[in-house]
Amino acid sequence: MKIAKVRVQNFRLLQDVTIQLHDQTTLVVGRNNSGKTSLTEVFCKFLENKGSHFKFEDISIGSHPKYLEAYDLYQIYVSSKQNQEVEEEQIRKEAEYKAALPGIRLDLHIEYQEEDDLTALSTFIMDLDPDRRDALIRFQYGVKEPEKLFTTFDKQKTNFNHSIIGFIKKCYGEFYSTRAWAVDSQNQDYTIEIEKFSDLNAVFLSGFIYAQRQLDDQYADNYKKLSKGFESFYKLNKEIKEADIKRIEESLQMVSINLDEQYESLFKSLFSDLSKFGVEQGINLQKLAIRSVFEADKILKGNTHLFYQHGVSTDHLLPESYNGLGYSNLIYIILQFISFYEEYDKRKPRPAFQVLFVEEPEAHLHPQMQYIFIKNIKEFIHAKTNWHVQVIITTHSSHIIAESGFDNIRYFDNTAHQLVIKNLSEFRIQEDKKDPDGMRFLKQYMALNRCDMFFADKIILIEGTVERLLLPLMINKVQPSLLTKYVSIIEVGGAYAHLFKDLLCFLNVKTLIITDLDSICAANSKACKVSLGHKTSNAVLRSWLPQKELLADLQTCTESDKTQGKIRVAYQVIEDTASECARSFEDAFLVRNAHVLSGSPGGQVIPKLLGQRTEMDIRQHAYEIAQEIDSKTAFAFDVMMLTNWEVPTYIKEGLTWLANE
Structure with a gap:
C-alpha cells in the first residue's frame, strides 16, 4: 500500500499541481522559491496540525479572484430567491457560488495490492469493484458556512471599503475550517465525510524533519x-x-x-x-x-x-x-x-505504511557525507523488512541526486506563470526509447558529476578547461548581474553537448551553449583555419543549433538562427574586419586581445608563445599560435594575470542574451 500521487490546490505556490510519488524515496528538487517547502507544509498542516495553523496568506494569490466570482454568484443566487425562481434553479445557483469559493485542498491517491490488509483502509474505499485497487482521501480547508460569510460581509462591507478580500483576510478564522472526506476517484460527487482524523493513523503515520533544526555548536546549547x-x-x-x-x-x-x-x-x-x-x-x-x-x-x-x-x-x-x-x-x-x-x-494495530518528509538533509554536511547519508538511509529502510515507508526529500544537493538517479526525481519548474511539476522517471522512459545511448550517457554523467542544473536559474554549457577557469572573470567583465544568479556551469565538451538537448528542454531553464566553430577541410576532414575550411565537425552546430554544417551558412546566422526557445548557442564570429574568424576560444582570445598581448605580458606560457610578435602579427597568425599551446590550463592561468583583457565577441553576445530577463 502506498500514496501513488498527490494533488494540491490553492496552497501558496501550489495553485494546482499533481506529483507522482516514488514507491520508496521521492526527491523534490528545483530552484529557490519554487514551492518545494510548500509541499511539506501542506502535508504537515493537514496531517500533523489538523489544519489548525493555516493562515490567510497560505491561500494562493492566484485564487483570490475566485472570491469576487463567488460573491457575484451569491448575489445572483439571492436574486433568484427574491424572484422566487423554481426550486431546482435556486439549488443550482446555490451550488455554483459555494463551489466557486476557493479553499486549500490536498488529495491523497492511495493504491494497494490484493494481498494488503485492508482493515484500516476499508473505511475510505468507496467502490465495490474487485478490479480496482485505489482509494482517495481528500482534505480541505475551506469556508464552512458560505451563506453566513457573505451575509456578514454585506453587513460590514463599508468597514472594509467594500473589499471581500480585505474582509476575509481579517475574519477568515471565523469562517474557515478543516474537513476530510473519503472520495470515489472515478465519481468524485460520491463522498463520505471523515468525522475522526485519528482514523487515518490506522492507515498511515506521517513524520517530519524540517530544515530549521536549530542545532547549536555554541557553548550555550539550549536546544540539546x-x-x-x-x-x-x-x-x-x-x-x-x-x-x-x-x-x-x-x-x-x-x-x-x-x-x-x-x-x-x-x-x-x-x-x-x-x-x-x-x-x-x-x-x-x-x-x-x-x-x-x-x-x-x-x-x-x-x-x-x-x-x-x-x-x-x-x-x-x-x-x-x-x-x-x-x-x-x-x-x-x-x-x-x-x-x-x-x-x-x-503501534497496535500497526498502520499499513508510513510517510516521512525530510527537508534539506544536506544542511551542514560536506559533499561526501551527503552522498553517504542518502545511501545509508536507503540501506536502513531496506534492513527493516517489516517497515513499509515512503520518504519525500526536498534537497539542493547535487550529491544526493547523483546517488538517487532519474526515477526518484520530481522537478519543480516555476519558470512559467504557474508551477509545473515534472517527473524525471517519465523523461527517462521516453529517452530510453528514443536514444538509449544518450540516456546511458546522462545517467553516467549524473552519477559522476555535479547535477546542480536542477537548482539553477540559468545554465551555461562550455567546451573545456580554459572556458571553465575564465568564465567567472568574463561574466564579471561583461554581465556582472549574472553573479547574483545561480548559474550552473557545465563542462561537457563539444562532442557531447548535444546529448543534453532533451534534458535542457525538459528543465526549461535559460541555457547558453558556448562552443567552437571547429572548421575542417572538405578534402580530408582535418582541422584547419576557418578561411581554408568548408564545414564544421561540431555536433551541436550540425544537429542542434543552428542545425547547419557549412561554414558559410554558420557565419551568416542571425540571433534568431542561434536561438531555440530558452536555449542559445554562441560560437566564434569575426572580431574585426582586419582579422579572420577564429576556430577556437584560444585564437579568438588572441585576436581580441592582440593589443594587450603585444605589450610583453607576464606569465609562463604566453611570453614563450608570442615572443616579440607585434599586434598585427598576432592577429594574422592567431590560429597557428593557438595550435602551439601545450597546456591550456597554464594559458588560462596566464590570462588571469592580465588586467585589461577583453572578452571575445561571441561570448560577450551570448552572456548578454543570457543576462537579459
Missing part, C-alpha cells in the same frame, strides 16, 4: 536536540525493555529512600514552625511530609545529556554542543528515522 532524541527512544521502548527499565526504577527507589531521610532533617524546623502557625486563633494545620518521587521518564527529561569521547580515554568527554554541526545534524536525522520506525513498529 540529540539528547532529546534519546529521551524519545526511551519512551518508545520502555514497555519492551522491561528488565532494563526495572533496574533503573530500583536504583531510583534507593535514591528516593536516602533522600527522604535527608529531607526530614532538612525541613524539620520548617514543619515545626508551620505546626505552630495560627494555633492561638484556632487554626489546626494537617501534618505534612515531603517525599522524593522519581519517575524514570521525567528524570530523563532534561537530565539525559549526550557527550562525545575525545581521544581514547573515557575520562575526556565533551558535551554535544562541542561537536560540529555536520555530525550533529547527521546524528539527529538518524535518531529521527529510528524514532519514526519505533513509533510505527510499536
Whole structure:
C-alpha cells in the first residue's frame, strides 16, 4: 500500500499541481522559491496540525479572484430567491457560488495490492469493484458556512471599503475550517465525510524533519536536540525493555529512600514552625511530609545529556554542543528515522505504511557525507523488512541526486506563470526509447558529476578547461548581474553537448551553449583555419543549433538562427574586419586581445608563445599560435594575470542574451 500521487490546490505556490510519488524515496528538487517547502507544509498542516495553523496568506494569490466570482454568484443566487425562481434553479445557483469559493485542498491517491490488509483502509474505499485497487482521501480547508460569510460581509462591507478580500483576510478564522472526506476517484460527487482524523493513523503515520533544526555548536546549547532524541527512544521502548527499565526504577527507589531521610532533617524546623502557625486563633494545620518521587521518564527529561569521547580515554568527554554541526545534524536525522520506525513498529494495530518528509538533509554536511547519508538511509529502510515507508526529500544537493538517479526525481519548474511539476522517471522512459545511448550517457554523467542544473536559474554549457577557469572573470567583465544568479556551469565538451538537448528542454531553464566553430577541410576532414575550411565537425552546430554544417551558412546566422526557445548557442564570429574568424576560444582570445598581448605580458606560457610578435602579427597568425599551446590550463592561468583583457565577441553576445530577463 502506498500514496501513488498527490494533488494540491490553492496552497501558496501550489495553485494546482499533481506529483507522482516514488514507491520508496521521492526527491523534490528545483530552484529557490519554487514551492518545494510548500509541499511539506501542506502535508504537515493537514496531517500533523489538523489544519489548525493555516493562515490567510497560505491561500494562493492566484485564487483570490475566485472570491469576487463567488460573491457575484451569491448575489445572483439571492436574486433568484427574491424572484422566487423554481426550486431546482435556486439549488443550482446555490451550488455554483459555494463551489466557486476557493479553499486549500490536498488529495491523497492511495493504491494497494490484493494481498494488503485492508482493515484500516476499508473505511475510505468507496467502490465495490474487485478490479480496482485505489482509494482517495481528500482534505480541505475551506469556508464552512458560505451563506453566513457573505451575509456578514454585506453587513460590514463599508468597514472594509467594500473589499471581500480585505474582509476575509481579517475574519477568515471565523469562517474557515478543516474537513476530510473519503472520495470515489472515478465519481468524485460520491463522498463520505471523515468525522475522526485519528482514523487515518490506522492507515498511515506521517513524520517530519524540517530544515530549521536549530542545532547549536555554541557553548550555550539550549536546544540539546540529540539528547532529546534519546529521551524519545526511551519512551518508545520502555514497555519492551522491561528488565532494563526495572533496574533503573530500583536504583531510583534507593535514591528516593536516602533522600527522604535527608529531607526530614532538612525541613524539620520548617514543619515545626508551620505546626505552630495560627494555633492561638484556632487554626489546626494537617501534618505534612515531603517525599522524593522519581519517575524514570521525567528524570530523563532534561537530565539525559549526550557527550562525545575525545581521544581514547573515557575520562575526556565533551558535551554535544562541542561537536560540529555536520555530525550533529547527521546524528539527529538518524535518531529521527529510528524514532519514526519505533513509533510505527510499536503501534497496535500497526498502520499499513508510513510517510516521512525530510527537508534539506544536506544542511551542514560536506559533499561526501551527503552522498553517504542518502545511501545509508536507503540501506536502513531496506534492513527493516517489516517497515513499509515512503520518504519525500526536498534537497539542493547535487550529491544526493547523483546517488538517487532519474526515477526518484520530481522537478519543480516555476519558470512559467504557474508551477509545473515534472517527473524525471517519465523523461527517462521516453529517452530510453528514443536514444538509449544518450540516456546511458546522462545517467553516467549524473552519477559522476555535479547535477546542480536542477537548482539553477540559468545554465551555461562550455567546451573545456580554459572556458571553465575564465568564465567567472568574463561574466564579471561583461554581465556582472549574472553573479547574483545561480548559474550552473557545465563542462561537457563539444562532442557531447548535444546529448543534453532533451534534458535542457525538459528543465526549461535559460541555457547558453558556448562552443567552437571547429572548421575542417572538405578534402580530408582535418582541422584547419576557418578561411581554408568548408564545414564544421561540431555536433551541436550540425544537429542542434543552428542545425547547419557549412561554414558559410554558420557565419551568416542571425540571433534568431542561434536561438531555440530558452536555449542559445554562441560560437566564434569575426572580431574585426582586419582579422579572420577564429576556430577556437584560444585564437579568438588572441585576436581580441592582440593589443594587450603585444605589450610583453607576464606569465609562463604566453611570453614563450608570442615572443616579440607585434599586434598585427598576432592577429594574422592567431590560429597557428593557438595550435602551439601545450597546456591550456597554464594559458588560462596566464590570462588571469592580465588586467585589461577583453572578452571575445561571441561570448560577450551570448552572456548578454543570457543576462537579459
